Amino acid sequence: MSSSAAPPSVRRVASERIVLPDAMATPDTRGRILEAALGLFAERGYAGTSIRDIAGAVGIQSATLYGHFPSKEHILAELAQAGHEAHRRRLADAMAGAGADPVDQLAALVRAHVLFHTEFAMLAIVANAELEALSPELVAGSIRPRSETERLFTGTIDRGIELGRFSTPDAWLAAAAIGGMGLRVASWFGPGARMTADAVADTYVEFALRILGASR
Amino acid sequence: MSSSAAPPSVRRVASERIVLPDAMATPDTRGRILEAALGLFAERGYAGTSIRDIAGAVGIQSATLYGHFPSKEHILAELAQAGHEAHRRRLADAMAGAGADPVDQLAALVRAHVLFHTEFAMLAIVANAELEALSPELVAGSIRPRSETERLFTGTIDRGIELGRFSTPDAWLAAAAIGGMGLRVASWFGPGARMTADAVADTYVEFALRILGASR
Amino acid sequence: MSSSAAPPSVRRVASERIVLPDAMATPDTRGRILEAALGLFAERGYAGTSIRDIAGAVGIQSATLYGHFPSKEHILAELAQAGHEAHRRRLADAMAGAGADPVDQLAALVRAHVLFHTEFAMLAIVANAELEALSPELVAGSIRPRSETERLFTGTIDRGIELGRFSTPDAWLAAAAIGGMGLRVASWFGPGARMTADAVADTYVEFALRILGASR
């Protein structure tokens, strides 16, 4: 079903760099399994990747995988949770360093959001597109940080509106739009992009502030 | 690999309506296969759906499928092409009825773009998320209309900039952002949404015009 | 784990004839699967027999098995149920043709019991030794006829005692002893036996009546 070697003519992710959060990026077998799985899941999807594909990419037997993870699903769960957790932490750190002005905060959030999706493009794709393959128990670890991340966005926008710094037809829709446009960056940003990640982030911050009618 | 009956805790698409373009939505077996496949591909992904799953949803034997389609891949190819083609046509029709002003044109495009993603949510998800599973020959039919759709957006934006109606840091990025936020609507818009598709479309038009700094 | 070709030095069953109840002994693929499975389960046990062993003995691919049975366990369940059901029917028929005297009835039961274990030695071994491998749902079909068979024995013995025809220290133990000695016949009766099945049956009837202290 999977495993076909022919290069797909349409890619799910333009980036070619497999980037794991620091804590996971260990040089031991476990880390190499996560790395290989991330690259394959991002390229072919979870269901389209076999346990033997992963093992082959690592250079081990498929049975060896089971000494490190109890199932294929657990590998995905760990990647997805790490992705959502790293995303959450990035945004939380950005907020923490942004002062009290909702405009500054929102700008910092969008910047962090976009940069995360350029830097961890594969992780973002996998964490978002493959969650439905996880059982309720295993998906919980991803849902938690994801919900908190959403609250960071909506909370900041709500506060900005209360303080009269934002003016937008619908706060929730604005959050959805800003989130959605940033998420999409993970699909197309890659080595062929004509601009740096920083430039993309700066521009998306401008877009977001315009969507929110920010008064500066 | 697929076939699990337990309700997934995270859905790929909030909509529960399986909607095919009119031309495909025939009551014969062929149409019912496409309908069933669309629902399953949207829910579990192409690789996560078996030919038996589709046949089971239609109420036929899997062998019967091969009297209507030469392969599983051809079913996806037909759905993807129809999705991209219907999308292109919607945008082209919107343009055609929008007069000569790039602001009006862009508004019409965004409106049509968003409405398409609310109305054909499953088709949009499948056509966008599963393209990489298609071989180069079969993906071509989807690439063509998709490219034309992109040109509608970028062409209109470029013209608006030339005419001084738009003011935006980066035309391509603006198109990517507007496209991305609209695409994402297909994931969350559904029966639980607190607003009508029209209201979403109106608001996203406003967002898009803000992103473009449209002078009205 | 299984599949080793070396002939075991100790056999679970001396008989070399694979005998299915008439209703199952069809010449189609389904019947041939049951026949092959019976022979292998009797020889190597259920857990010691692989699905490929069975398929190989039939001369088909292992995948083909799944067109006829939903799982390996279902094959065992069908064999076990058929074994217990055939056993029950043999004893019930014997009772029906035995008149009203508990002595005659018990003699008929033991005769049928022993003859069943000589004729269907493999089925008896499998139905008795491998029941614990079946899940609660699948084992139910075997438990039912087995319980009824037990009642035939204990009921007849109890009635014989009431009527003063039997005299035995413990009715339940007598039933267990008579059942156990007959069951064991399936293990050793085979082509090398120095006596006919009929002769064994006659002798075991005599043993049983002695155990019961039958007054003749």
Added chain:
Amino acid sequence: MSSSAAPPSVRRVASERIVLPDAMATPDTRGRILEAALGLFAERGYAGTSIRDIAGAVGIQSATLYGHFPSKEHILAELAQAGHEAHRRRLADAMAGAGADPVDQLAALVRAHVLFHTEFAMLAIVANAELEALSPELVAGSIRPRSETERLFTGTIDRGIELGRFSTPDAWLAAAAIGGMGLRVASWFGPGARMTADAVADTYVEFALRILGASR
């Protein structure tokens, strides 16, 4: 294949006590391996038990097993041989203390036979039901004591017939029946039994003497 945790609805052995012959029941790792293996083999069978199941029950790694036994098969071989050897010794000791009368000797043999199957139920099940899993070299250690045990029974019966103390249609069949009914005790005797092991033994002695038409 094994390892399922759901309680089986049909048990191979009613007893819940794992009892090893004194010489094997050491508190060191080797003894604990034998103990765990006995319990698992009795419950799920040899082929249905994995080396990891045994290690898990002991609380060690499966690799550690290989410091004590050269293979899984050797564990079974040791248990089986110990079972047959203990059985043989019990019967031999019984004979030694029984005087010269074949009736007394046979009674002592049956008593010992039954008591062994109540006391060492698991060992008896394993030693009898799993012999066919052993290679010719490893099975030899079990065959030897088993043959001698058989000779104790048949020799005593033959002598009793010669001396006119027994009167039975077929000596060999009588031995098979007596052996078979005792063997079966290991399957059903357990904590739920409504009688003591002694009572069972006494009754089975009576049954055996009746089968043999013993003149007392």
Added chain:
DNA sequence: AATGAATGAGAGTTCATTCAT
């Protein structure tokens, strides 16, 4: 147009066993 039976390949997972530490 539809089917039931069959297939070869491959899915995820477990097997008994080895070995360096």
Added chain:
DNA sequence: CATGAATGAACTCTCATTCAT
């Protein structure tokens, strides 16, 4: 003595697909 990591083979079962009917 015990382990954690690794292995190659085998496990049950599902895959997309074919074909005669």
